[in-house]
Amino acid sequence: MVRIAVAGGSGQVAREVIDALVATGKHEITVLSRRDLQSADATDPGVKQRTVNYGNVHNLTEALQGVHTLLSFVQILSDPNQESQKNLIDAAIASGVRRFAPSEYGSKGTNHMAWWAGKEAIREYLEEVNATEKKLEYTLFQPGLFLDYLAFPYKTAKYLDPLQSVFDFEHRRAIVVDGHEDAILTLTTVSDLSEIIARAVEYEGAWPRHGGIRGNRLTFSDILRIGETVRGHFDVDKVYLEDLRAGNLKTSWGLEAVHHAVSDDQAAELLRAVSIGILLSSVEGAWDSSDSMSRLFPDFKFTTAHDFLVRAWDGKP
Known part of the structure; x- marks a missing residue:
């Protein structure tokens, strides 16, 4: 059993992944959200929900106590300075989270795609916080x-x-x-992405940094x-x-x-x-995504x- 927190859990891709995680019947899952989730976008009844303030590292640190894996689906376009994910990373390190996946779920490169500039900012921030020692294991899920x-x-x-x-x-x-x-x-397919993420959560070895998923x-x-x-x-x-x-x-x-x-x-x-x-x-x-994550599950x-x-x-x- 892995304790999982899902940031931005009301988003479309997040909900596909949450369903795949729930289907395993193995994990304790908490969805983090800026607002109370209403019936229209509520997740499985067995999934916990917690309202958080993404602008407050202390609040996020409390919410992440005891969490093993943090999956982020925070909407990049709505946070041009990427403060939400940077705060999530700081809180994950402070609370002892072992694994983190930032909001990626697309191409391996961002060149000529300014709307995804936030991904580069978070990639750089993750490298920065791990520059002198490995404080947080992470992967970039990239299914194309x-x-x-x-x-x-x-x-x-x-x-x-x-x-x-x-x-x-x-x-x-x-x-x-x-x-x-x-x-x-x-x-x-988004279904295959979700299944691979569900398997990756249970994988006991180290995550590859570039989590290419090549369907x-x-x-x-x-x-x-x-x-x-x-x-x-x-x-x-x-x-x-x-x-x-x-x-x-x-x-x-x-x-x-x-x-x-x-x-x-x-x-x-x-x-x-x-x-x-x-x-x-x-x-x-x-x-042209790699298969570095998907080849872990031949x-x-x-x-x-x-x-x-x-x-x-x-x-x-």
Whole structure:
């Protein structure tokens, strides 16, 4: 049995992970939240809930007494200075927490993705606090892009909402950087991520610092081939590096669905920036996650992109 605290536990990915942890029947789980969780976003009845002040290290230290593993799902966009996670790290060290996972759950690199600059700030802070001695064991859970997003607009997980990507299976179209069709994307279902995290919590060895989780490692061309097998012919908009680097996205279509944490007045600019950022960063290898965490569990069978997409789009118009 491991005592686990989940910060930002009302978020979509957090709730997927909490369900996987609860399903093991082995752990004592406490969700930390800024507010009392209402019935609409309450977790399993067996999961404890505790209201905390992320601006108060003393309050967080008290809440983390006796906790073995702290998983953070704190929303990065809502905390530009990342004070919440820095305070969580300080409190975890003060209270004797053994393991910590910051709010990651995406690409291994953040280049060209300013909306994820907070991840770099926390990575640097973790290195800083461990510079002279290892005060806190941690890993960066990095599953790449959620495979679930290729089923947009259909929901394929219990909590995770659909989001658009540069691969639009609904309308059979995609955006690809000309000459870089071999750029790599790691694609992992949120369910598989959750199962790996549940296993990692029980793993008795040291966590790898870069917790790469590689469900599928595919090139843009691979994804298009699977897409055409599942959905038929795709129209492909080719874009050029020089345009992207200049901030120009010259395509016949663009993303329209934005993350719930983004305000309406920020949406249009962020959607354009997300497309440009994902395309540029993929060319530079930011989405080519390692398998350093997933290879600790060689018996685990990941959901393949082909099988997932066949099921997701079966019978869809």
